[in-house]
Amino acid sequence: MGLSTIFNVAGSGMNAQSQRMNTTASNIANAETASSSSDQTYRGRHPVFATVQASVLAGQGAMPNGDDAAAGVQVTGIVESQAPVQPRYEPNNPNADEEGYVYYPNVNVVEEMTNMISASRSFQVNVEVMNAAKQMVQRVLTLGQ
Template identity: 60%
Template sequence: MSLFSIFNVAGSGMAAQSQRLNTVASNLANADSVASSPQAAYRSKEPLFSQIQQQSLAASGTGHAGDGADGGVQVVGVTESQAAIPSRYEPGNPLADANGYVYSSNVNPVDELVNMISASRSYQNNVEVMNTTKQLMLKTLTIGQ
């Protein structure tokens, strides 16, 4: 793996973690929302990641096929949680159904905060990889001086 491809891998990781952070922010923003039916209630969302494999290196002339070099990560979609939607008896709520129940989101704020910390740390690690790679490249340029 060349030093330049490290930027691609770390950059794709940063983009994926950024989307993960946006999803967490959306979940936390809707954690206290209520609806008049379970179908209309907000469901917690989570991104799905997939590994990107580099194209055949032999075909590009830059190496050997089967090097096992990774191309990074990508977000292939966002899933909704299938956890049960909690209901509360609030007959005075304007969104209450005919039986007096309102349905809240299935977002667990504690899980979302843990997810946020994990995504933030992963993003920071990818930034550190990019900075270290940049420093190595700059040191390599000064070897001949």
């Protein structure tokens, strides 16, 4: 594995964690949106990650020697949470249905904040990996002086 592969792997991790932070931010922003029907209520979304060969990340296709040692990550899709929405009895709410219920998203703000912190730290670790690789490249270039 070359140093350029390290940049591809860390970059893929940064992209994946960035998408994770965006979906988490969307979940938090919609956590208290009320709806008059459970079908129209916002549902929490979560990214699905999958590993991918580093050579595929670099656009080279699969490696002919079958070396799977270096792998990155990519987001294969965004799925909606299957947890039930939260009906609340609020007959005075303008969004209440005929029975007086208002439906709120299945988003737990505490879990989402935990996801946000985890994604932020994972992103930060990938940045540190890229900085360490950059320093190694710079040291290699100074060996010939």
